[in-house]
Amino acid sequence: MHGKTWACSxxxxxxxxxGLPAVGADATKARLNILVYGATxxxxxxxxxxALNRGHAVTAVSRNPTRITRRHENLSAVKGDLLDTDSIRxxxxxxxxxxxxxRGVIGDSKTPESALQYIAVxxxxxxxxxxxxxxxxxxxVGGSGTLEVRPGVMYADKLPRLFLPKNLELEIQGQxxxxxxxxxxxxVNWTYATPPKNLTNGRRKGTYRTGGDRMLQDKRGRNxxxxxxxxxxxxxxxxxxxxxxxxxxxxx
Ligand SMILES: NC(=O)c1ccc[n+]([C@@H]2O[C@H](COP(=O)([O-])OP(=O)(O)OC[C@H]3O[C@@H](n4cnc5c(N)ncnc54)[C@H](OP(=O)(O)O)[C@@H]3O)[C@@H](O)[C@H]2O)c1
Numbered sequence: 689m690h691g692k693t694w695a696c697s698x699x700x701x702x703x704x705x706x707g708l709p710a711v712g713a714d715a716t717k718a719r720l721n722i723l724v725y726g727a728t729x730x731x732x733x734x735x736x737x738x739a740l741n742r743g744h745a746v747t748a749v750s751r752n753p754t755r756i757t758r759r760h761e762n763l764s765a766v767k768g769d770l771l772d773t774d775s776i777r778x779x780x781x782x783x784x785x786x787x788x789x790x791r792g793v794i795g796d797s798k799t800p801e802s803a804l805q806y807i808a809v810x811x812x813x814x815x816x817x818x819x820x821x822x823x824x825x826x827x828x829v830g831g832s833g834t835l836e837v838r839p840g841v842m843y844a845d846k847l848p849r850l851f852l853p854k855n856l857e858l859e860i861q862g863q864x865x866x867x868x869x870x871x872x873x874x875x876v877n878w879t880y881a882t883p884p885k886n887l888t889n890g891r892r893k894g895t896y897r898t899g900g901d902r903m904l905q906d907k908r909g910r911n912x913x914x915x916x917x918x919x920x921x922x923x924x925x926x927x928x929x930x931x932x933x934x935x936x937x938x939x940x
Contacts, residue, residue, distance in 0.1 A: 720744045722926055723779055723824070725770055725808065726789035728755045731829055731887070734919035735787060736763070742923060749779060770808040776815045780824055785926045786812060789829040793855045793862075803862020805831070809869055816876045825877040825932070827925055828870065831863030832885040832911070835903040835937055843885060843903060867935060880935035881922055886912035896921050896938050898931075904939035913939050 722739050726732035727748030739746045740760050748756050749768035756765035768775050770790060780786050792804035800806065809828055816823045833844030844860050852860075870878045884904065896917045897904055903911050913921075921938040925931060 717927060720784040720926055721747070721782060721824075722923075723747045723749065723783040723786045724789065725749045725768065725787065726791075726829070727765075729789055729791070731883070731915050731918060732787075732789040734915045735789060735922050738916075738919040738923045739926070742927075744923070744926075747779065747783065770804065770811055773811050773815055776811055777818065780812070780815055780819060783824040785827060786816070786824045787827045787829070787922065787926070788812060791859055793858050798854065798858065800858055800861030800865050803859045803865070805859060806862040806865040806869065809866040813869070813873055813876050813878065823876070825879070825926075825929065827879045827881055827922060828866060829922070830867060830880045830882045830935065831860055832883055832903070832937075833860040834864050834867050834880075834901075834935070835882060835885075835911075836901045837903055870935075874933070877929075877932055879925055879929075879931045879933075881925060881931075882935055882937040883918055884911040884913050884937070884939040886910065887918060888912060888914045890914035890916070892916035892920070893940075894920065896940060899937045899939070900935070901937075904937060906940045911939050 722744050724732055724735055724746060727736050728750045736746050736748050740762055745762045747764045747766055749766055750756055751767065751769050753765040753767050766779060768779050770776065788808050790804055790808055794802050794804055794807060812826055816826060833842060833847065835843050837843050837846055844864060849857060867880050870880055891914065896913055898921065905911055918938055
């Protein structure tokens, strides 16, 4: 038997004999320590659920962790703020993956640089750089405004700005800055996971497709996925590290 296969079989046997928790359907997969910023958010709650259901150890971050009411043996709820780099350093240390799924606009400057998504990416990248090779990977939940609807034209360029709430416009632009920022980073392991333009509360179907810069469309011309299925794509990425140092997009 091949050495690695033999080792995996032995690990599986030991796991079964000792009654240790196995991860997901594949008991030979390593259990990851995953830090989730935005754990109280609409996407983040699905990410936490998906990761816990696969046996990973999740540290869920909130500025007010009493808001995290869920209880699970592999879940810790902690206080943290992406504007506070000391707190990021202390929470990121010892993690395998940091996921950012947050939104907000900081201050009154009304510039895209004030989007929390951009500030968060910069602060986390700076911190992971300090942690060096032993530091965790970053997976950032990005914005569909960065997707191309045709070559050289982003979805954000086509949105009717006049009717967009100002903060949403700043966040869309901030997500573009976040992607530009990451694309210039070559010393921290990052991934920009891009949702489709329509995220739904539909059921977890267990299916999704991945693409690159171009906006994916289903047979009916729609670009959508449920938050539950987007979370599957995120945790698959955490486990597989398929899109290191690049962006990928998700849709049905
Ligand atoms: N079609 C699209 O492109 C699309 C659609 C939806 C969302 N998104 C993206 O997906 C991401 C998540 O969106 P969502 O709708 O799930 O967000 P959401 O439900 O509004 O949740 C926002 C989260 O941000 C956290 N947060 C805010 N300020 C923070 C800070 N200073 N430090 C740490 N955490 C902070 C909040 O945590 P606490 O309040 O508990 O601290 C909350 O969990 C965003 O980046 C958004 O741009 C994209």
